[in-house]
Amino acid sequence: MTLFESLRxxxxxxxxxxxxxxxxxxxxxxxxxxxxxxxxxxRGVEDYIASEFQSLGSNVLFVFSSPPTSSTRRxxxxxxxxxxxxxxxxxxxxxxxxxxxxxxAGGIVAAGSNAIQLSVSGVTPNFIEVRSWAIxxxxxxxxADNDRAARVIVLGTTVVERLFGDKMIDPVGRTVTVNERVFxxxxxxxxxxxxxxxxxxxxxxxxxxxxxxxxxxGSTRTRDGGYRVxxxxxxxxxxxxxxxxxQEVETFLSDAHGVQFQGEQDFTIIxxxxxxxxxGAITGILTxxxxxxxxxxxxxxxxxxxNIMLVSVTERTREIGLRKAVGARGGDILLQFxxxxxxxxxxxxxxxxxxxxxxxxxxxxxxxxxxxxxTTDAVVLATFVSSFIGVFFGLYPASRAARMRPIDAxxxx
Amino acid sequence: xxxxxxxxxxxxxxxxxxxxxxxxVIEIQGVTKTYAMGDIEVHxxxxxxxxxxxxxxxxxMGPSGSGKSTLMNILGALDQPTSGAYRLDGVDVxxxxxxxxxxxxxxxxxxxFQNFNLLKRTTAQRQVELPLIxxxxxxxxRKAKAxxxxxxxxxxxxxxxxxLSGGQQQRVAIxxxxxxxxxxxxxxxxxxxxxxxxxxxxxQIFQTLNRERGITVVFVTHDSWIARHTQRVIMLRDGQxxxxxxxxxxxxxxxxxxxxxxxxxxxxLKTVYYGGxxxxxx
Numbered sequence: 001m002t003l004f005e006s007l008r009x010x011x012x013x014x015x016x017x018x019x020x021x022x023x024x025x026x027x028x029x030x031x032x033x034x035x036x037x038x039x040x041x042x043r044g045v046e047d048y049i050a051s052e053f054q055s056l057g058s059n060v061l062f063v064f065s066s067p068p069t070s071s072t073r074r075x076x077x078x079x080x081x082x083x084x085x086x087x088x089x090x091x092x093x094x095x096x097x098x099x100x101x102x103x104x105a106g107g108i109v110a111a112g113s114n115a116i117q118l119s120v121s122g123v124t125p126n127f128i129e130v131r132s133w134a135i136x137x138x139x140x141x142x143x144a145d146n147d148r149a150a151r152v153i154v155l156g157t158t159v160v161e162r163l164f165g166d167k168m169i170d171p172v173g174r175t176v177t178v179n180e181r182v183f184x185x186x187x188x189x190x191x192x193x194x195x196x197x198x199x200x201x202x203x204x205x206x207x208x209x210x211x212x213x214x215x216x217x218g219s220t221r222t223r224d225g226g227y228r229v230x231x232x233x234x235x236x237x238x239x240x241x242x243x244x245x246x247q248e249v250e251t252f253l254s255d256a257h258g259v260q261f262q263g264e265q266d267f268t269i270i271x272x273x274x275x276x277x278x279x280g281a282i283t284g285i286l287t288x289x290x291x292x293x294x295x296x297x298x299x300x301x302x303x304x305x306x307n308i309m310l311v312s313v314t315e316r317t318r319e320i321g322l323r324k325a326v327g328a329r330g331g332d333i334l335l336q337f338x339x340x341x342x343x344x345x346x347x348x349x350x351x352x353x354x355x356x357x358x359x360x361x362x363x364x365x366x367x368x369x370x371x372x373x374x375t376t377d378a379v380v381l382a383t384f385v386s387s388f389i390g391v392f393f394g395l396y397p398a399s400r401a402a403r404m405r406p407i408d409a410x411x412x413x
Numbered sequence: 414x415x416x417x418x419x420x421x422x423x424x425x426x427x428x429x430x431x432x433x434x435x436x437x438v439i440e441i442q443g444v445t446k447t448y449a450m451g452d453i454e455v456h457x458x459x460x461x462x463x464x465x466x467x468x469x470x471x472x473x474m475g476p477s478g479s480g481k482s483t484l485m486n487i488l489g490a491l492d493q494p495t496s497g498a499y500r501l502d503g504v505d506v507x508x509x510x511x512x513x514x515x516x517x518x519x520x521x522x523x524x525x526f527q528n529f530n531l532l533k534r535t536t537a538q539r540q541v542e543l544p545l546i547x548x549x550x551x552x553x554x555r556k557a558k559a560x561x562x563x564x565x566x567x568x569x570x571x572x573x574x575x576x577l578s579g580g581q582q583q584r585v586a587i588x589x590x591x592x593x594x595x596x597x598x599x600x601x602x603x604x605x606x607x608x609x610x611x612x613x614x615x616x617q618i619f620q621t622l623n624r625e626r627g628i629t630v631v632f633v634t635h636d637s638w639i640a641r642h643t644q645r646v647i648m649l650r651d652g653q654x655x656x657x658x659x660x661x662x663x664x665x666x667x668x669x670x671x672x673x674x675x676x677x678x679x680x681x682l683k684t685v686y687y688g689g690x691x692x693x694x695x
Binding site: 002005009012016318319321322323324325326327328329330331332405406407410 | 486489491492511512515516518519520524526530532533534535539543544546547548549589593
């Protein structure tokens with residue numbers, strides 16, 4: 001008997017028992033659908049986090065003051081404008097392209113009767129380059145603004161919305177108060193993507209010239225004659241020089257702050273790439289975990305196939321007996337049942353891909369920020385896994401059918 | 414074994430021939446069958462010798478427990494004897510492997526069962542094609558149609574079992590048994606599930622096939638009325654053949670009304686040895 005005949009017999013048998021066949025495939029449909037849906041979800045989250053970090057700017061390091069971990073030293077010596085100026089020098093830190101400073105001014109921002117608590121920052125004019133942001137309305141802080149410590153402010157869209165009622169309003173020229181000091185709005189930042197991101201709403205920001213923050217908002221003088229700086233935003237020359245830039249900042253600041261031993265550093269350097277990769281590891285684990293869950297449901301689906309195939313073999317004992325009586329060999333019966341199980345699982349796999357697609361489509365509608373798509377490898381995997389399941393879980397019932405003695409099978413009631 | 418099948422059309426010379434020049438289809442010598450049921454050994458057959466010639470119409474009778482079913486299983490190559498030899502159409506099938514037995518069942522034996530054993534939701538034509546599929550034969554639909562026509566179901570090719578009467582279903586089963594042109598048809602209580610009229614129809618078909626096409630038919634039955642429609646009765650008791658005689662005047666199916674139980678018993682006793690002493694019979 002040819003393979004084609006076995007195929008015809010198997011398809012014929014499946015058509016005869018449509019309902020049972022449909023129920024059998026259900027397990028595989030759900031399993032494969034879950035694998036595709038969840039894997040795609042995991043990937044979507046990974047991509048989303050990666051893109052969130054892209055909005056922080058590329059090849060960026062952050063340096064901020066933090067308490068030392070070693071008990072041999074206590075207290076924080078703040079970073080200063082002098083240190084930052086020194087780091088800008090090619091001789092000290094050749095791997096740094098741009099260095100922007102940020103001093104937190106904090107406070108309550110108000111316009112008319114609306115007031116919001118906001119961490120307002122004073123930044124150097126090159127801050128916008130380092131973060132690769134853009135201006136929607138008006139202008140960004142200029143060197144001249146900074147030099148004369150002008151009372152000007154640039155707002156993020158969320159702040160505009162909360163102060164003026166609508167984020168599309170152009171507030172340039174209007175005045176707001178920051179800790180009761182009057183500022184003129186000179187610009188609004190372009191809305192940043194990922195507004196609900198876990199980094200915090202990057203549109204809920206307000207920036208003034210750093211010198212304004214340092215001189216008009218309170219005393220920030222330091223012992224070396226400069227002003228306090230809370231965060232350094234450093235852009236390295238390129239991706240390769242991230243590590244050397246980190247090294248250079250570390251060496252310089254350790255020296256400037258008199259750090260002698262490991263753990264005495266009163267500053268922390270965060271590398272955007274490191275952050276990304278460690279978060280990537282977490283989301284990678286998430287993806288693996290989701291795949292594992294989906295894999296379990298696929299396994300359950302496979303066992304379901306085996307279960308129903310076994311029931312089917314028992315139920316069709318007389319049919320098997322008859323087939324053997326009219327000349328089917330054990331191998332013919334084995335092949336018939338195996339093909340039935342493979343067809344069921346492949347069919348389940350195909351419908352599972354459709355279900356996965358449905359899950360992804362619904363997911364994309366619910367969370368538009370996640371870019372979800374069916375990848376070919378997920379489809380190939382689903383096909384491979386489901387046909388494997390068909391063979392693996394079909395083999396035992398099929399071999400039981402094949403081993404039946406025709407007289408026992410014919411006598412079976 | 415394979416070589417024997419290759420010369421399917423060829424005639425073997427060492428096959429016994431009866432007085433009328435008919436070749437032996439079934440030769441059984443000293444066949445025994447022992448089952449182990451737990452610790453007890455059950456001797457289902459205790460040395461059976463039997464020869465059936467081509468074109469014969471034989472019924473094997475016996476009460477339950479007589480070894481009738483065991484003998485049928487061995488005749489049908491569904492089971493192997495514990496000892497003894499069984500040659501079917503010149504081929505020794507008592508020592509064949511499982512897959513060679515499947516081939517023997519496919520090519521040499523046509524089965525007809527009491528409960529028809531048709532595949533559900535499968536058309537008559539597909540039912541009849543089944544043995545041809547396992548044989549790998551060509552021209553299936555033509556052969557299946559011819560077989561169904563020969564049992565009078567030429568107009569029912571695409572009917573499902575649920576659309577056929579019991580008698581028609583059994584005729585489909587007969588067509589399925591015929592289609593591979595087997596050396597014999599083995600029928601296990603073929604009228605057992607049928608009313609008298611359908612039973613008579615089915616018997617008629619067997620008689621016609623036997624008379625006009627010379628097909629060897631073996632009935633296994635406990636019904637003496639059915640046995641009286643065949644030409645020779647073999648009576649089994651306790652695993653041995655206790656009688657083997659031709660029926661003086663076989664009944665023609667449909668021509669006789671089934672007699673009352675008492676008459677029937679008497680008729681059987683007249684023609685068939687019932688297991689008493691040898692002198693009583695002759």
